[in-house]
Amino acid sequence: MKTNLNMKFANSDFSDDFAGWPPEATVFPIAGVDLRVLPGSHPFVVAEEAAIRENWAKETAANPALFDGRLVFQQRLSFGEDGIAGEGYVTPFSAFMWWRRQPQRQGGLHIFAYPVLESSDGALVAIRMGAHTANPGQVYFAAGSLEQEDIVDGRCDIEANMRREVHEETGLDLSDSVAGQGLYASYSKRTVTLMRLFRFDMTADEMVKRIEAHMLVAEDKEIAGAVAIRSADPKAYPYNISMLPVISWYFGKADA
Numbered sequence: 001m002k003t004n005l006n007m008k009f010a011n012s013d014f015s016d017d018f019a020g021w022p023p024e025a026t027v028f029p030i031a032g033v034d035l036r037v038l039p040g041s042h043p044f045v046v047a048e049e050a051a052i053r054e055n056w057a058k059e060t061a062a063n064p065a066l067f068d069g070r071l072v073f074q075q076r077l078s079f080g081e082d083g084i085a086g087e088g089y090v091t092p093f094s095a096f097m098w099w100r101r102q103p104q105r106q107g108g109l110h111i112f113a114y115p116v117l118e119s120s121d122g123a124l125v126a127i128r129m130g131a132h133t134a135n136p137g138q139v140y141f142a143a144g145s146l147e148q149e150d151i152v153d154g155r156c157d158i159e160a161n162m163r164r165e166v167h168e169e170t171g172l173d174l175s176d177s178v179a180g181q182g183l184y185a186s187y188s189k190r191t192v193t194l195m196r197l198f199r200f201d202m203t204a205d206e207m208v209k210r211i212e213a214h215m216l217v218a219e220d221k222e223i224a225g226a227v228a229i230r231s232a233d234p235k236a237y238p239y240n241i242s243m244l245p246v247i248s249w250y251f252g253k254a255d256a
Helices: 043-047 049-062 093-101 158-170 204-217 243-255
Strands: 028-030 033-038 070-080 083-092 110-118 124-129 183-188 191-199 223-229
Touching (some): 043 049, 049 093, 083 093, 110 158, 110 243, 124 204, 124 243, 158 223, 183 243, 204 223
Parallel strands (some): 110 191
Antiparallel strands (some): 028 183, 070 083, 110 124, 183 191
16 A cells, blocks of 8 residues: 655645755764654654554565664754754664655665774775665665664664664674764755765774674674775776765865
């Protein structure tokens, strides 16, 4: 049962969600992040309950390894001199999967954090997702959606999310790196990426070997390997779309 989202959310002005933001698919500095988590259910979940359930049945039939966990899904986001602020709800992953199937992705917004891992020899180190995941074969930085365990006093702890995701997926500890001073952001298709640079005192090859060793003992076999990114070539790997502005910005900055 596919619902008409354009009609259902006609009273919400989604066209203005990013009014006043820097251009889409660019990387820009932000002063900070304040993401409140509200009680109750996201309006999108309430409105699309039947469609979410039907789509989830199709998703799990195609990929039985999918798990209907919980993530923080935004209802609104804003950008200003204090950075990015938002309000969201703890939401089933199945609802997020249905939302991202929509061409216009109306009804909500997704925000997640990218810890951009730098090597001592000037490369970026990312992971390749396993075939059984929601993004099979895609290459992007070790990251994941904001989850319930990232909520502290009613707000999302971005730094804790980055530490946890990097450690779980790569075995690397962000406390062993030198963190960049500033936060950055990018957005595309109603998804916002938050970024901080983390520089390790290891070459890219050393970091890749450490990650591959961790894969052998990791409880969650989400990743299928690690890669060293040495240029802004968008065809070097099967990148997730959110990676393209990041590598363009990073290597463009290095060449400037």
